[in-house]
Amino acid sequence: MTSAVKPSTLKFAAIGIDHRHIFGMAQNLIAEGAEFVGFYTEGTPEPLEGFIKRFPTVPRAKSAETFLNDPSIDIILLAGVPCDRAGWAIKSMIAGKDVLSDKPGCTTLEQLNDVRACLAQTDRIWSINFSERFQVPSATRAAELVAEGAIGKVVQTVGMGPHRLNRATRPDWFFDRQSYGGVLADIASHQVDQFLFFTGSTDAEVTMANVGNYANPADTGLQDFGEMSLRSDAGHGYIRVDWYTPDALPNWGDGRLTILGTEGYIELRKYVDVGGEEGTDHLILVNGDKCEKMRALDAGVPFFGRFLEDVRNRTETAMTQAHALKVCELALQAQELAEERFK
Known part of the structure; x- marks a missing residue:
C-alpha cells in the first residue's frame, strides 16, 4: 500500500x-x-x-x-x-x-x-x-476468549441472522433481486465473515446453499429465506438467514452465533435474550472450568x-483485504449455487 x-x-x-x-x-x-x-x-x-x-x-x-x-x-x-x-x-x-x-x-x-x-x-x-461482528461487543469478547484458548480449537460456527421485514418502510429496491443481490449475498455475508474469522480460515468451499420465498409470494423478487454451509481446512459452518422475525419480538431479530471448540463452546445472543435478561450482548461460555452467562457490553467495538x-x-x-474479498466471493458463490436450484 x-x-x-x-x-x-x-x-x-x-x-x-x-x-x-x-x-x-x-x-x-x-x-x-x-x-x-x-x-x-x-x-x-x-x-x-x-x-x-x-x-x-x-x-x-x-x-x-x-x-x-x-x-x-x-x-x-x-x-x-x-x-x-x-x-x-x-x-x-x-x-x-x-x-x-x-x-x-x-x-x-x-x-x-x-x-x-x-x-x-x-x-x-x-x-x-460487517456490523453483526464489528458493532457487537459480545462478538469482541468472544474473539478475546477464542484467542485465549477458552474453548480450544474452533471447529464449527452456527450463525443465525433473522430479520424483521418492516414492509411499510422498505423501498422498491428491497424487493428487486438485481438491486439487493439476493438474501445470501446480502445478509449471509455477515455470517460468512464470522465463520472465516472465528475458525481462522483464509478460504472455504460452499457445500450447500438454498434460498426461497415462502411467506411473500406476491413479491417475486424477494428471497425471504436462505441457508448455506461452508467447509475449510480449519472447520465447518452453517448459516441461516430470513425475514420472518415476528412482531412480538422487542428487537429486529434474534441474531445468534454458536462457536464450537474442541474444549468448549460459546453462544452469543447478540440483540435479545428471550426469556432471560433484558438488553443486548449476552454471552454463554461453557468449557472445562466454567459454565456461565455474562454480559459483554464493556468489550467495545x-x-x-x-x-x-x-x-x-x-x-x-x-480486517485484511484478502478477508473482505473472500467473504464476498463465498457469499456470491453460495447465492449462485442456491439460485440454480431455486429456478
Missing part, C-alpha cells in the same frame, strides 16, 4: 444513505475522532429524515463528485442501493480515497472482479462494515479505531 502520511484527523464523506447502517458507520468513525464533512444521496431515501436529525451539521452535497474531487477527504462511506456500491467504491478508489462500504460490498461476481482489479491498480483500502489507523499507516489490522 502507499506510504503517504495521513493527517491525525481523518475526514470522511458518505455517498448514498439508502440503508440505516450508515448511522452506525458514521457515528463510530466520529467516536474515534474522524470528521464527517458531507454526504450525497439521490432523492429522499427512508433514512434521510433520521440521518439529518442525527447529523444536523453535516452538509448535503449536490453531487458525489464534490467529494471525489476534494483531496482533503480521506474516506468514502457507501450505504446506497446495494447494486451501486461496487461502482462507487471503484470511482472512489480511483480518486485516491479509501472505502468503507455497507454490506453487501458487491452484488455480482463480475463486480467483485472489477473491485479486485481496481485494488491492484490503486493500492487503496476497500473495507466492508475496536474495528472502527483500527480501520482509521489502517488508513493512516497503510496496514491491515481491522
Whole structure:
C-alpha cells in the first residue's frame, strides 16, 4: 500500500444513505475522532429524515463528485442501493480515497472482479462494515476468549441472522433481486465473515446453499429465506438467514452465533435474550472450568479505531483485504449455487 502520511484527523464523506447502517458507520468513525464533512444521496431515501436529525451539521452535497474531487477527504462511506456500491467504491478508489462500504460490498461476481482489479491498480483500502461482528461487543469478547484458548480449537460456527421485514418502510429496491443481490449475498455475508474469522480460515468451499420465498409470494423478487454451509481446512459452518422475525419480538431479530471448540463452546445472543435478561450482548461460555452467562457490553467495538489507523499507516489490522474479498466471493458463490436450484 502507499506510504503517504495521513493527517491525525481523518475526514470522511458518505455517498448514498439508502440503508440505516450508515448511522452506525458514521457515528463510530466520529467516536474515534474522524470528521464527517458531507454526504450525497439521490432523492429522499427512508433514512434521510433520521440521518439529518442525527447529523444536523453535516452538509448535503449536490453531487458525489464534490467529494471525489476534494483531496482533503480521506474516506468514502457507501450505504446506497446495494447494486451501486461496487461502482462507487471503484470511482472512489480511483480518486485516491479509501472505502468503507455497507454490506453487501458487491452484488455480482463480475463486480467483485472489477473491485479486485481496481485494488491492484490503486493500492487503496476497500473495507466492508460487517456490523453483526464489528458493532457487537459480545462478538469482541468472544474473539478475546477464542484467542485465549477458552474453548480450544474452533471447529464449527452456527450463525443465525433473522430479520424483521418492516414492509411499510422498505423501498422498491428491497424487493428487486438485481438491486439487493439476493438474501445470501446480502445478509449471509455477515455470517460468512464470522465463520472465516472465528475458525481462522483464509478460504472455504460452499457445500450447500438454498434460498426461497415462502411467506411473500406476491413479491417475486424477494428471497425471504436462505441457508448455506461452508467447509475449510480449519472447520465447518452453517448459516441461516430470513425475514420472518415476528412482531412480538422487542428487537429486529434474534441474531445468534454458536462457536464450537474442541474444549468448549460459546453462544452469543447478540440483540435479545428471550426469556432471560433484558438488553443486548449476552454471552454463554461453557468449557472445562466454567459454565456461565455474562454480559459483554464493556468489550467495545475496536474495528472502527483500527480501520482509521489502517488508513493512516497503510496496514491491515481491522480486517485484511484478502478477508473482505473472500467473504464476498463465498457469499456470491453460495447465492449462485442456491439460485440454480431455486429456478
